[in-house]
Amino acid sequence: QVQLVESGGGLVQAGGSLRLSCAASGRTFSRIAMGWFRQAPGKMREFVAGISWRGHMSNYADSVKGRFTISRDNANSTVYLQMNSLKPEDTAIYYCAADSNSYGLGRPTDTFGSWGQGIQVTVSS
Numbered sequence: 452q453v454q455l456v457e458s459g460g461g462l463v464q465a466g467g468s469l470r471l472s473c474a475a476s477g478r479t480f481s482r483i484a485m486g487w488f489r490q491a492p493g494k495m496r497e498f499v500a501g502i503s504w505r506g507h508m509s510n511y512a513d514s515v516k517g518r519f520t521i522s523r524d525n526a527n528s529t530v531y532l533q534m535n536s537l538k539p540e541d542t543a544i545y546y547c548a549a550d551s552n553s554y555g556l557g558r559p560t561d562t563f564g565s566w567g568q569g570i571q572v573t574v575s576s
Contacts, residue, residue: 452478452564457471458472468534480525484555486561491543500515500521500557506523508556520533539574549564
């Protein structure tokens with residue numbers, strides 16, 4: 452199991468930026484693919500972005516491509532989500548997740564078995 456703690460959410464106007472952070476502990480972080488998911492009110496949780504175990508590959512939902520960037524710092528066991536050009540439809544609770552397997556590629560089909568508590572992101576119009 453991996454323990455995950457998100458930070459950096461909040462309220463921002465449309466067109467603005469936020470940077471989410473997720474601090475991990477409990478397993479060898481550098482071997483684990485990481486992902487960000489989100490869940491808006493009344494909607495299913497959806498994949499937002501994923502990054503491979505050593506950061507050489509990243510994947511994004513079509514709705515955030517070109518606006519969001521996932522990155523990781525293996526030395527500090529942290530994964531980030533830089534969110535630019537935010538839209539009201541980006542409003543959701545954002546969750547950090549860790550792949551249950553090692554050496555994954557951060558794809559939406561990976562087995563994300565550990566989750567953070569979630570953090571609210573609200574984009575006003």
